[in-house]
Amino acid sequence: QKEVEQDPGPLSVPEGAIVSLNCTYSNSAFQYFMWYRQYSRKGPELLMYTYSSGNKEDGRFTAQVDKSSKYISLFIRDSQPSDSATYLCAMSPASGGFKTIFGAGTRLFVKA
């Protein structure tokens, strides 16, 4: 079993839909939870990060962490075609990048 599980998709939604992306994990030591967006032929770009549990909102994006269930989510409201990308969850027990474990990524397609 992988430390971080993420459904690879693809996930296809119409423009304007609310998108829910999720990851589960097994290591209870994880404290930092991150979401990256990766466009085709580009490197990952950090979207949001959360320390420990709770919610964080940034514009159309909301990240949620439920440590009791070992489950994290990223919600995208009013999805746009420009949101079409692969979304990677990542988590680590400390702030050091070398301990970060990435999910496999979910491919999202937003149809106009």
Add this chain to the structure above:
Amino acid sequence: KAGVTQTPRYLIKTRGQQVTLSCSPISGHRSVSWYQQTPGQGLQFLFEYFSETQRNKGNFPGRFSGRQFSNSRSEMNVSTLELGDSALYLCASSTQGGNTEAFFGQGTRLTVV
């Protein structure tokens, strides 16, 4: 502000050859980390360099090595290439190595034939 620059963008090599990839971090960033990205395994940490010293290392064989220069530019070398080394190799730079402040380059797509 210039981003992280990786060269070359694409490479095709033959099994058994060796390859060197380059990464120029954002100005002022002293930490450079390297990752391998494949469809099956996702993003996996190779190693991190900070101020010319390897600070952390992932679980990759010794054929994978790297170095960092005094200007923080980093190179990664893979010797005796295998078909399974075909991947997107990404580097990320940050000021101190923290995972919440890292910026990734566009990657080098390596194909081993």
